[in-house]
Amino acid sequence: MVDAEPEVVPAVESTADAIAAMEIRGAATIADAAAAALATQAEGSPAETPAAFRRGLRAAARTLYETRPTAVSLPNALRYVLRGADGDTVGELRASTIDRAESFRRDLEHARETLGGIGANRLRDGDVVLTHCHSTDALACVEAALEDGKALEAIVKETRPRKQGHITAAQLREWGVPVTLIVDGAARRYLDAADHVLVGADSIAADGSVINKIGTSGLAVTARERGVPVMVAAQTIKLHPDTLTGHTVAIETRDEREVLSDEERASIRSSDAPDGSAGEPGSEDGLTVENPAFDVTPPRYVDAIVTERGQFPPESIVTLMRELFGDTTDEPWAE
Numbered sequence: 628m629v630d631a632e633p634e635v636v637p638a639v640e641s642t643a644d645a646i647a648a649m650e651i652r653g654a655a656t657i658a659d660a661a662a663a664a665l666a667t668q669a670e671g672s673p674a675e676t677p678a679a680f681r682r683g684l685r686a687a688a689r690t691l692y693e694t695r696p697t698a699v700s701l702p703n704a705l706r707y708v709l710r711g712a713d714g715d716t717v718g719e720l721r722a723s724t725i726d727r728a729e730s731f732r733r734d735l736e737h738a739r740e741t742l743g744g745i746g747a748n749r750l751r752d753g754d755v756v757l758t759h760c761h762s763t764d765a766l767a768c769v770e771a772a773l774e775d776g777k778a779l780e781a782i783v784k785e786t787r788p789r790k791q792g793h794i795t796a797a798q799l800r801e802w803g804v805p806v807t808l809i810v811d812g813a814a815r816r817y818l819d820a821a822d823h824v825l826v827g828a829d830s831i832a833a834d835g836s837v838i839n840k841i842g843t844s845g846l847a848v849t850a851r852e853r854g855v856p857v858m859v860a861a862q863t864i865k866l867h868p869d870t871l872t873g874h875t876v877a878i879e880t881r882d883e884r885e886v887l888s889d890e891e892r893a894s895i896r897s898s899d900a901p902d903g904s905a906g907e908p909g910s911e912d913g914l915t916v917e918n919p920a921f922d923v924t925p926p927r928y929v930d931a932i933v934t935e936r937g938q939f940p941p942e943s944i945v946t947l948m949r950e951l952f953g954d955t956t957d958e959p960w961a962e
């Protein structure tokens with residue numbers, strides 16, 4: 628008898644689609660949504676046997692895993708929940724998976740709050756932070772500093788092509804923080820007015836390299852040149868255990884139309900091109916657009932990585948990574 632395809636509940640598919648389309652975005656938020664989706668899978672699984680339940684759960688985890696490759700918080704969340712699926716009956720498995728997903732989500736929230744309190748200690752009354760992209764971990768530090776009664780100002784990089792800087796600006800304004808929004812290319816000009824560069828991370832490698840939104844590395848290099856400290860706020864689910872054994876972190880490349888729409892491309896193509904290359908949109912026209920979503924900032928440009936376990940110089944993060952993840956990184960969602 629051939630086994631039927633394991634059933635993935637529709638809510639998991641729609642969470643996966645929303646992550647891929649970046650309606651759900653940011654490493655911690657993705658992890659939270661993935662854990663919630665696994666709980667939904669457990670709740671709605673039509674499985675009649677423990678084996679079928681586990682197959683469905685693994686298939687759901689694979690669907691979520693395949694959405695975006697760079698933020699390690701996603702596989703770390705899936706691994707955590709799947710490891711907690713325990714029991715001899717479908718009912719027991721269902722209950723333990725849901726519990727595990729809920730405890731993951733609670734821990735995530737606590738970690739962000741604790742991290743915020745630790746990061747806030749680096750921020751003094753009257754400081755100006757310069758941000759890139761939108762990071763809930765980075766903003767937790769600002770929020771905690773504000774709660775401590777410190778007045779802060781922010782210079783917010785727009786963050787092309789998706790302009791996540793607008794989300795950061797909106798959040799900061801909601802908290803009453805004065806915001807200066809700048810285009811990415813203006814960052815160096817504004818660094819002299821900043822006391823900290825404050826960013827999040829999608830993944831942190833064993834050597835302390837920080838993988839975050841494209842443009843972070845250039846910002847960090849320039850900040851070093853201007854003498855502005857770079858603070859990375861990243862809870863420990865951003866630690867990438869595969870890098871302990873020498874693996875590199877995959878950098879997501881996204882659709883070129885995020886950078887250049889078909890209409891814009893059409894306006895660039897010239898019918899007078901000497902090679903006569905202007906054709907239909909999508910044809911070979913000599914214009915290549917690259918859209919890597921993340922980059923790697925080497926540890927020497929990072930002053931501190933702030934986690935819920937304390938703050939670390941990037942070079943020592945490997946000790947924490949070993950303690951929390953060990954050397955083994957299985958893929959419990961594999962078929």
Ligand SMILES: O=C(COP(=O)(O)O)[C@H](O)[C@H](O)COP(=O)(O)O
Pocket residue numbers: 652653654655656698759760761762763764765791826827828829839840860920
């Ligand atoms: O690079 C991004 C988001 O990229 P994208 O918009 O492509 O998902 C954020 O800085 C990190 O994910 C950290 O965010 P958080 O601190 O919220 O986990």
